[in-house]
Amino acid sequence: MGETISVNGTQRSLPDDPRITLLDFLRRDLGLTGSKKGCDHGQCGACTVIVNGIRINSCLTLAAMHEGDSVTTIEGLGTPEDPSPLQRAFVDQDGFQCGYCTPGQICSATAMLEELANDWPSDASNDLEGKIEISGEEIRERMSGNLCRCGAYANIVAAIRDAATETSA
Amino acid sequence: MTVHLKQDEPDTSNRLDGMKQGVIGQPISRVEGLAKVTGTAPYAAEYPIEGCVEGVLATATITRGEILKIDKDSVLGMPGVIAVIDDPRLTTRAAQGTANEAPQQSPRTVCYWGQPIALVVAETFEQARDAAKHLAVEYRPHDGAPLSPDAVEPEEQEDETVRQGDLVHAMSEAAHSVDVTFTTKGHASAAMEPHAAIAQWDGDQLTVHASLQMLNYNISELADAIDLPEEKVRLVSRFVGGGFGSKLGVSEETVAAAIAAMQLERPVRVVMSRQQVFQCIMRRSETTQRLRLAADQKGRLTGFGHEALVSNLPGETFAEPVLQSSHFLYAAQNRKLMLEVARIHRMTAGSVRAPGEAVGMPALEGAMDVLAERAGIDPVELRLRNIPKENPEEGLPFSSHKLAECLREGAEAFGWDSGPRKPRQKRKGEWWVGTGMASAARVHNVGEAKARVTLKPDGTALVETDMTDIGTGTYTILAQIAGEMLGLDPENVLVDLGDTRHPRGPGSGGSWGASSSGSAVYVACKALREELADRVGVTETKLDLADGKVAGGHSLAQVLAGEPLAREGHYEPGAIADDFTAAGFGAFFAQVRVNHFTGESRVDRMLGAFGFGRVLNRKTARSQCLGGITWSIGAALTEALEFDPRDGHLVNCDLAEYHVPVHRDVPDLEVIMVEERDPAASPIQAKGIGELGMCGGAAAIGNAIYNACGARLFDYPMTPDRVLACMPD
Numbered sequence: 001m002g003e004t005i006s007v008n009g010t011q012r013s014l015p016d017d018p019r020i021t022l023l024d025f026l027r028r029d030l031g032l033t034g035s036k037k038g039c040d041h042g043q044c045g046a047c048t049v050i051v052n053g054i055r056i057n058s059c060l061t062l063a064a065m066h067e068g069d070s071v072t073t074i075e076g077l078g079t080p081e082d083p084s085p086l087q088r089a090f091v092d093q094d095g096f097q098c099g100y101c102t103p104g105q106i107c108s109a110t111a112m113l114e115e116l117a118n119d120w121p122s123d124a125s126n127d128l129e130g131k132i133e134i135s136g137e138e139i140r141e142r143m144s145g146n147l148c149r150c151g152a153y154a155n156i157v158a159a160i161r162d163a164a165t166e167t168s169a
Numbered sequence: 170m171t172v173h174l175k176q177d178e179p180d181t182s183n184r185l186d187g188m189k190q191g192v193i194g195q196p197i198s199r200v201e202g203l204a205k206v207t208g209t210a211p212y213a214a215e216y217p218i219e220g221c222v223e224g225v226l227a228t229a230t231i232t233r234g235e236i237l238k239i240d241k242d243s244v245l246g247m248p249g250v251i252a253v254i255d256d257p258r259l260t261t262r263a264a265q266g267t268a269n270e271a272p273q274q275s276p277r278t279v280c281y282w283g284q285p286i287a288l289v290v291a292e293t294f295e296q297a298r299d300a301a302k303h304l305a306v307e308y309r310p311h312d313g314a315p316l317s318p319d320a321v322e323p324e325e326q327e328d329e330t331v332r333q334g335d336l337v338h339a340m341s342e343a344a345h346s347v348d349v350t351f352t353t354k355g356h357a358s359a360a361m362e363p364h365a366a367i368a369q370w371d372g373d374q375l376t377v378h379a380s381l382q383m384l385n386y387n388i389s390e391l392a393d394a395i396d397l398p399e400e401k402v403r404l405v406s407r408f409v410g411g412g413f414g415s416k417l418g419v420s421e422e423t424v425a426a427a428i429a430a431m432q433l434e435r436p437v438r439v440v441m442s443r444q445q446v447f448q449c450i451m452r453r454s455e456t457t458q459r460l461r462l463a464a465d466q467k468g469r470l471t472g473f474g475h476e477a478l479v480s481n482l483p484g485e486t487f488a489e490p491v492l493q494s495s496h497f498l499y500a501a502q503n504r505k506l507m508l509e510v511a512r513i514h515r516m517t518a519g520s521v522r523a524p525g526e527a528v529g530m531p532a533l534e535g536a537m538d539v540l541a542e543r544a545g546i547d548p549v550e551l552r553l554r555n556i557p558k559e560n561p562e563e564g565l566p567f568s569s570h571k572l573a574e575c576l577r578e579g580a581e582a583f584g585w586d587s588g589p590r591k592p593r594q595k596r597k598g599e600w601w602v603g604t605g606m607a608s609a610a611r612v613h614n615v616g617e618a619k620a621r622v623t624l625k626p627d628g629t630a631l632v633e634t635d636m637t638d639i640g641t642g643t644y645t646i647l648a649q650i651a652g653e654m655l656g657l658d659p660e661n662v663l664v665d666l667g668d669t670r671h672p673r674g675p676g677s678g679g680s681w682g683a684s685s686s687g688s689a690v691y692v693a694c695k696a697l698r699e700e701l702a703d704r705v706g707v708t709e710t711k712l713d714l715a716d717g718k719v720a721g722g723h724s725l726a727q728v729l730a731g732e733p734l735a736r737e738g739h740y741e742p743g744a745i746a747d748d749f750t751a752a753g754f755g756a757f758f759a760q761v762r763v764n765h766f767t768g769e770s771r772v773d774r775m776l777g778a779f780g781f782g783r784v785l786n787r788k789t790a791r792s793q794c795l796g797g798i799t800w801s802i803g804a805a806l807t808e809a810l811e812f813d814p815r816d817g818h819l820v821n822c823d824l825a826e827y828h829v830p831v832h833r834d835v836p837d838l839e840v841i842m843v844e845e846r847d848p849a850a851s852p853i854q855a856k857g858i859g860e861l862g863m864c865g866g867a868a869a870i871g872n873a874i875y876n877a878c879g880a881r882l883f884d885y886p887m888t889p890d891r892v893l894a895c896m897p898d
């Protein structure tokens with residue numbers, strides 16, 4: 001094996017063609033089609049994955065830049081048999097319609113809740129320092145990079161709130 | 170065995186209400202939900218197909234003219250490039266909804282900037298993309314193509330014209346009148362999944378996984394385009410990442426993939442780039458609309474005028490049906506309605522969610538707000554006074570009509586203050602705060618549909634139809650209808666959709682899918698019940714089916730005795746379609762704040778109350794309403810296609826520049842579903858709900874902007890620059 005990357009806990013070889021984005025590498029070379037391509041330009045968030053604990057748009061980065069990195073995709077968060085709390089909450093709250101933005105929303109929300117837990121401030125925060133409370137406005141602001149044309153936003157926010165209270169309870 | 174029901178009469182039997190399972194209408198979660206949230210639901214481009222090569226469309230860089238030469242050699246030597254397909258059968262536009270025949274072909278004739286002209290196929294996507302960019306094309310441009318709707322003499326759409334009484338006279342006699350002109354900019358569907366197809370050809374049969382809304386039409390459109398008998402084509406669309414009209418007709422990538430797969434004898438995948446989706450699928454036409462309203466002292470309309478100008482390419486039959494609900498929403502004896510189309514060389518105009526009402530209703534309801542102010546009548550009361558008893562043009566009865574209930578219940582739940590309304594009554598810091606409301610209306614459509622329901626020996630059921638689920642909830646509501654009729658938990662009903670090998674239906678579009686295909690499933694289930702009733706010796710109407718038990722005794726599996734039992738339901742709307750005016754109605758209420766200094770408007774809360782017949786699933790129906798209201802916010806404040814005046818090309822052709830609402834633009838939304846049964850809508854008494862939520866909502870926001878800050882705008886979207894320009898000191 002040449003240069004490798006860890007995807008959902010498995011070591012994988014990076015591709016040869018330097019033009020291949022992390023998103024195309026995941027979707028095509030690894031068959032992990034849960035990450036979606038909505039724009040290929042960093043404008044929709046459908047391709048959001050978690051790299052070394054941080055959420056990124058995988059269409060905006062080349063696979064070759066991720067040697068030694070650890071990537072978690074929607075497939076690594078849960079399965080139909082054993083969904084994560086957020087995945088379960090999205091189903092319960094109907095936080096999607098067509099489902100195409102959904103893996104990106106869920107990956108994004110998973111990492112976003114960590115950012116909140118670590119008190120990273122946002123435009124919706126009252127203060128740059130100190131404890132940040134989870135609120136509708138905080139969630140909306142932090143999730144605004146994930147578009148949903150079906151317009152499931154109100155239910156997505158409800159699902160994220162549910163999952164956040166469940167995990168912190 | 171096929172059972173046919175042609176509905177000539179309203180169906181007041183409400184059979185679904187008498188069943189014992191108790192699942193119809195229940196807010197159960199989507200049956201395919203876990204597949205979607207875990208990323209395991211496959212969309213069109215995601216099928217792992219051995220040896221699949223990649224195609225990328227090359228598009229025109231002129232507005233109108235001829236292609237003299239496509240220099241294939243310019244790219245054939247590039248790494249991985251397999252072929253340049255410039256077959257004359259390539260389509261250059263997407264088919265209009267229900268076209269049923271190939272859209273415009275002849276790719277050597279260019280009619281708009283960005284039109285597909287060829288397909289470059291390579292081993293990998295990166296190679297194909299690079300080659301498509303480097304493909305050398307020689308053009309002979311034809312100068313002087315009209316690009317703006319006011320540059321040409323428009324064509325009147327005569328079947329839309331209504332002249333009743335004397336509107337001019339009514340206006341001059343009116344106690345209160347309004348004569349205003351609204352404009353709306355073009356919209357894009359912008360479904361999150363780009364248009365995509367994988368075509369496979371085995372030398373005899375063509376199989377295409379594609380992202381389409383209406384397979385029964387799409388199969389004819391594709392077969393016609395590539396000159397193949399329909400029997401040799403199979404289309405599969407199990408999951409569709411949103412459509413909103415943009416996937417009604419077969420689009421360019423599907424036809425290109427099919428031609429390439431047949432020529433190269435290899436599977437070919439073609440996915441449009443986001444920019445291509447914007448530039449060569451469908452735009453909603455911009456509109457200019459003159460509204461004339463004449464009313465007596467009490468605010469009762471005596472005259473109603475709605476005239477609209479829209480645009481499209483030469484040769485397209487579609488004209489944004491702006492007046493659709495204006496024909497029947499409010500009573501007035503003197504009427505003039507007219508729709509005109511300007512033929513211009515911008516990309517194709519076609520259906521985008523709620524074609525017609527999405528832009529017609531915001532203009533009409535904006536004008537009604539002006540009338541309410543002039544007449545000194547509360548806007549809710551003004552609408553209540555103008556609800557007609559029957560269709561004011563055709564004299565037809567309404568199949569059902571819940572506008573009054575929606576207005577009253579919505580106002581109550583929102584806390585609408587019906588006292589005297591004056592702008593600029595409330596300010597918080599830099600922000601003016603105000604409220605507005607509007608009516609909602611959307612015509613109800615229903616179409617011929619077939620579906621097969623099979624009871625399996627193990628007592629579970631299988632539903633098969635080519636109907637699609639584009640996020641609308643089809644998988645779930647069909648499982649609920651079959652579950653209710655057959656006494657099964659929806660978990661024990663497998664719904665198999667999106668395959669042209671199944672019995673066909675009209676597909677998803679015009680909000681007609683649920684009532685059409687749902688009725689076909691209902692008809693099939695009713696036939697299954699007849700057979701089961703026979704077997705246990707009761708009449709069908711007395712047959713109790715619940716929890717897999719027949720008449721409280723034997724299990725379904727026992728009655729089936731090891732054999733499957735199948736019926737195909739065939740539903741067809743008969744005289745009901747001509748004897749009634751059928752529509753969904755509703756009301757929107759919004760509270761917005763407007764920044765005095767920047768003109769920015771934010772929606773703080775919004776409520777929609779809707780009456781659309783039987784609610785098949787309160788959870789998925791509510792989501793449809795939420796989606797519509799969210800689109801209303803986009804139409805009111807941010808969404809606008811911008812065209813280059815020099816060459817007519819769409820400038821803001823991506824999701825950074827075309828502004829769909831994002832999370833922070835959408836507050837908590839409230840939805841009230843005013844439950845009803847519409848006997849003439851369908852035998853399941855349901856109407857469509859996919860579009861009603863955006864038919865007028867933008868006006869509630871626009872009217873609230875006026876109430877908040879006193880800026881009366883007549884142009885959507887109401888962007889900060891436009892609000893500021895109208896803002897009083």
Ligand code: FES
Binds near residue numbers: 036
């Ligand atoms: S596909 Fe990456 S942001 Fe849209």
Ligand code: FES
Binds near residue numbers: 151
């Ligand atoms: S669920 Fe369709 S785009 Fe979000």
